[in-house]
Amino acid sequence: MKRGSGQSINFRDNARRAIENTTLRRAMRHATESFRQKRSDAIVGIPFEEWREQASELRKTVIGDIKGYVDEFAVNATKRGAIVHRLKTAGDARDLIGAILKDNGAKNIVKSKSMVTEEIHLNKHLESLGLRVIETDLGEYIIQIAGETPSHIIVPAIHKSREQIGRLFCEKLSCDFSDDPAVLTNTARGILRQEFLTADAAISGANCYIADTGSVVLFTNEGNGRMVTTLPPLHIVVTSIEKALPSIENLPLLMRLLPRSATGQTLTSYLSIITGARMPGAATGAKQLHIVLLDNGRSEIANGPYREILKCIKCGACMNVCPVYGMIGGHAYDSTYPGPMGVILSTLLNGIENAHPLLDATTLCGACAEACPVKVPLLKLLYELREMRVDKGYNKTAESLGMAGFGMAAKNAHIFQAGQTSARALWPLAGFLSPLTVNRLPKPTNRTFRRRFS
Amino acid sequence: MKNEEVVRIFMENSAKVAARPIRVNGIIHMNEVLGEILANESAIYCPGISELEKAATIDTERRVDAYTDATVAVEESVAGIAETGSVVVTSANGRAVQASLLPAHHVAILSADNIFMSLDEFFAGLGKTPPTNITLITGPSRTADIELTLTIGVHGPEKVSILVV
Numbered sequence: 001m002k003r004g005s006g007q008s009i010n011f012r013d014n015a016r017r018a019i020e021n022t023t024l025r026r027a028m029r030h031a032t033e034s035f036r037q038k039r040s041d042a043i044v045g046i047p048f049e050e051w052r053e054q055a056s057e058l059r060k061t062v063i064g065d066i067k068g069y070v071d072e073f074a075v076n077a078t079k080r081g082a083i084v085h086r087l088k089t090a091g092d093a094r095d096l097i098g099a100i101l102k103d104n105g106a107k108n109i110v111k112s113k114s115m116v117t118e119e120i121h122l123n124k125h126l127e128s129l130g131l132r133v134i135e136t137d138l139g140e141y142i143i144q145i146a147g148e149t150p151s152h153i154i155v156p157a158i159h160k161s162r163e164q165i166g167r168l169f170c171e172k173l174s175c176d177f178s179d180d181p182a183v184l185t186n187t188a189r190g191i192l193r194q195e196f197l198t199a200d201a202a203i204s205g206a207n208c209y210i211a212d213t214g215s216v217v218l219f220t221n222e223g224n225g226r227m228v229t230t231l232p233p234l235h236i237v238v239t240s241i242e243k244a245l246p247s248i249e250n251l252p253l254l255m256r257l258l259p260r261s262a263t264g265q266t267l268t269s270y271l272s273i274i275t276g277a278r279m280p281g282a283a284t285g286a287k288q289l290h291i292v293l294l295d296n297g298r299s300e301i302a303n304g305p306y307r308e309i310l311k312c313i314k315c316g317a318c319m320n321v322c323p324v325y326g327m328i329g330g331h332a333y334d335s336t337y338p339g340p341m342g343v344i345l346s347t348l349l350n351g352i353e354n355a356h357p358l359l360d361a362t363t364l365c366g367a368c369a370e371a372c373p374v375k376v377p378l379l380k381l382l383y384e385l386r387e388m389r390v391d392k393g394y395n396k397t398a399e400s401l402g403m404a405g406f407g408m409a410a411k412n413a414h415i416f417q418a419g420q421t422s423a424r425a426l427w428p429l430a431g432f433l434s435p436l437t438v439n440r441l442p443k444p445t446n447r448t449f450r451r452r453f454s
Numbered sequence: 455m456k457n458e459e460v461v462r463i464f465m466e467n468s469a470k471v472a473a474r475p476i477r478v479n480g481i482i483h484m485n486e487v488l489g490e491i492l493a494n495e496s497a498i499y500c501p502g503i504s505e506l507e508k509a510a511t512i513d514t515e516r517r518v519d520a521y522t523d524a525t526v527a528v529e530e531s532v533a534g535i536a537e538t539g540s541v542v543v544t545s546a547n548g549r550a551v552q553a554s555l556l557p558a559h560h561v562a563i564l565s566a567d568n569i570f571m572s573l574d575e576f577f578a579g580l581g582k583t584p585p586t587n588i589t590l591i592t593g594p595s596r597t598a599d600i601e602l603t604l605t606i607g608v609h610g611p612e613k614v615s616i617l618v619v
């Protein structure tokens with residue numbers, strides 16, 4: 001979301017409010033604990049380090065030549081009957097998608113989870129055109145009827161307790177109250193089944209697109225991704241340009257890393273590889289397939305010093321291990337992407353002048369970088385962006401002094417090593433959390449900065 | 455015949471993801487087992503596209519033409535993947551990939567010869583012009599969107615049976 005100047009994110013107030021919200025704190029504690037457990041179970045007995053090294057190299061290759069992969073993909077997807085649109089801005093994407101739906105006379109649209117459509121605020125735009133948009137991922141459906149935004153990129157309603165969801169369904173869907181996840185899921189299933197069968201069009205995201213075959217790939221568990229890509233006659237895929245894989249033969253690597261890092265599964269229940277529109281005489285697929293490849297600032301990031309954030313495969317592992325995210329949840333970040341990855345991406349996409357308060361949302365403990373399946377150097381990027389914030393004068397004097405000291409020390413290895421203790425003391429959140437809370441946060445890492453980056 | 459070891463790993467891994475793999479010895483045995491697992495189904499969809507589907511005995515009284523009306527879909531899967539316990543369905547040969555999604559029970563018939571050991575083996579053999587839709591199915595439909603509590607059977611089948619022939 002692009003903000004005007006003077007409308008910067010009020011992260012500190014948001015975080016304070018989140019910390020005072022005991023229901024949220026309980027939900028987040030439960031979520032973080034079970035996420036961490038699942039993920040650590042999932043990487044036992046596999047060559048995780050070797051795979052993440054390979055994946056990191058692969059993603060580096062991709063972001064080194066995004067335009068080349070977009071070109072190759074566009075040629076191959078077009079050959080297979082898809083219509084590929086390369087768009088510069090969020091506004092371009094909103095306008096085009098609205099126009100495609102209008103031109104086809106679509107009124108009822110089913111959607112499967114797509115963070116890029118959250119990034120461009122697509123639903124609001126389509127609703128303003130008089131279209132009816134239904135989110136079909138259970139978590140997205142919950143937050144849609146609650147009138148909220150996702151607080152996690154994989155589990156959008158992670159901040160809600162089962163009682164809250166039960167009351168919400170009871171009120172909005174006029175059903176009996178239940179706080180049993182199985183009953184609630186069944187209620188949603190019944191309503192959404194009808195929507196799938198009668199929808200005029202579908203909008204989905206894609207976890208990646210494949211240059212050498214012109215395919216888009218969706219990892220899903222519920223089956224809504226399969227529904228929206230096979231039932232409605234018109235399907236619009238909305239994804240961003242950096243999500244390329246060079247070859248379909250690279251897919252196994254992503255398949256091994258993404259579900260394990262995201263939910264601790266070996267593989268999601270469904271993996272759909274969609275290549276082109278429905279062929280004459282075939283019984284599967286949309287008759288009209290549009291693929292929107294959105295730039296929205298990414299080309300610029302790819303050419304700059306923080307380009308490695310574009311290696312991200314949006315697994316959510318970094319937020320699941322982040323002590324700040326685990327304490328305050330996703331809404332406090334007031335941006336599409338929360339957590340460590342979100343802080344970096346939002347700062348780059350929205351501009352430091354708008355997003356600089358988000359750079360407080362880190363303890364610089366480095367847990368994120370260690371969890372990342374594609375080795376995005378999250379800790380390094382957070383440090384560098386905070387240095388940039390100091391350079392541009394967007395933070396308080398006290399920290400400026402500390403960061404200036406840090407900068408000087410970092411240039412001199414001896415001083416730097418000696419200064420580790422004080423660097424760790426630059427713990428940005430500590431100043432405004434209650435002493436009780438501070439004690440419960442994991443302390444900044446004792447492993448040194450040098451060791452991490454050498 | 456594929457290496458029995460690959461079949462064994464496939465069976466083990468598909469059971470781990472809550473599918474129900476059953477090893478059958480030939481067509482006669484397959485039809486006996488089918489009879490048992492379809493006993494309580496009221497509307498059976500089986501497109502009869504492949505040889506194994508044609509060989510499956512389906513009670514004509516309960517057989518339906520529209521997968522949207524079916525309680526169970528019986529279909530041959532083109533491949534299995536031992537590493538993940540997945541079965542593969544594609545849109546080739548006029549197949550509706552969504553037919554194995556809408557009914558609450560999916561019965562996949564899988565020839566043991568078509569089981570690949572690893573994801574790499576399967577994808578390396580795919581070529582550069584894959585069918586419009588390739589779907590890997592790994593266990594039943596599931597969600598953990600409410601308090602990360604695992605719930606089986608959201609939009610897709612809650613039961614996946616696999617007959618390995």
Ligand code: SF4
Pocket residue numbers: 261311312313314315316317318319341368371372373374375376378
């Ligand atoms: S930065 Fe890494 S850990 Fe975080 S969402 Fe992206 S891929 Fe996952």
